Amino acid sequence: MWSRHARRRAAATTAAFTATVGDARELAEPGGSQDAVVLFGPLYHLTDAADRRQALGEARRVLRPGGRLLAKAVCRFASLPDELYEGWLDDPHFPDVQRDLVDGQHRNPDPVGRPEFFTTAYFHTPDGLAGEIDQAGFADTAVYGVEGPGWPLRREVGRSRTGLQRGCEGQRGGATPQQRRAVLAVTWPTCRRGTAALRDGHGREFAHSLLELAGT
Numbered sequence: 001m002w003s004r005h006a007r008r009r010a011a012a013t014t015a016a017f018t019a020t021v022g023d024a025r026e027l028a029e030p031g032g033s034q035d036a037v038v039l040f041g042p043l044y045h046l047t048d049a050a051d052r053r054q055a056l057g058e059a060r061r062v063l064r065p066g067g068r069l070l071a072k073a074v075c076r077f078a079s080l081p082d083e084l085y086e087g088w089l090d091d092p093h094f095p096d097v098q099r100d101l102v103d104g105q106h107r108n109p110d111p112v113g114r115p116e117f118f119t120t121a122y123f124h125t126p127d128g129l130a131g132e133i134d135q136a137g138f139a140d141t142a143v144y145g146v147e148g149p150g151w152p153l154r155r156e157v158g159r160s161r162t163g164l165q166r167g168c169e170g171q172r173g174g175a176t177p178q179q180r181r182a183v184l185a186v187t188w189p190t191c192r193r194g195t196a197a198l199r200d201g202h203g204r205e206f207a208h209s210l211l212e213l214a215g216t
Helices: 002-011 049-062 079-085 097-103 126-135 163-168 177-191
Strands: 034-040 063-075 121-124 139-146 209-215
Touching (some): 049 063, 049 126, 079 097, 126 139
Parallel strands (some): 063 121
Antiparallel strands (some): 063 209, 139 209
């Protein structure tokens, strides 16, 4: 779906880019030809470590000296807040959170019937993500936590299900501008400080997704 959409946009006469379907593990672009590479999908859809290493190696190959990599991953602990906020604690069909925590291998037992449980994927720890990037030969890596604990504020009052969402009760259209500013004010300083800052007082990581920025 997204590839079709990108090709349609690229076909517009005003578009400043081209779009083709390819494989992140085997890019068609020549070496040293790109100013930046964006990986929004391969690092969590490729569940085998060897495939992720190959994709990162290809990104490194096509980047020119001084080029930048922007890569997104799903946090190892993403299933836990989803289970809590969505009210799925007693749902027998929800994916095995324990497996997610142990090895990061997320599996949806019914991807067709329950697509809201996400698809087959690999969930990184912040240190694991940084390690994979570093091992691929990148430098000056930085991990940022995104989609953190403030994302339930986007909900409308009619969708609030649990006590964890009481901050949204009485609101229509999700969080107020003041609440959004407050969430950003407290999360921005912490999301830039690495793994330790992505944990709460009990050692649980609270970032839902991770963003990695690295250079050649």
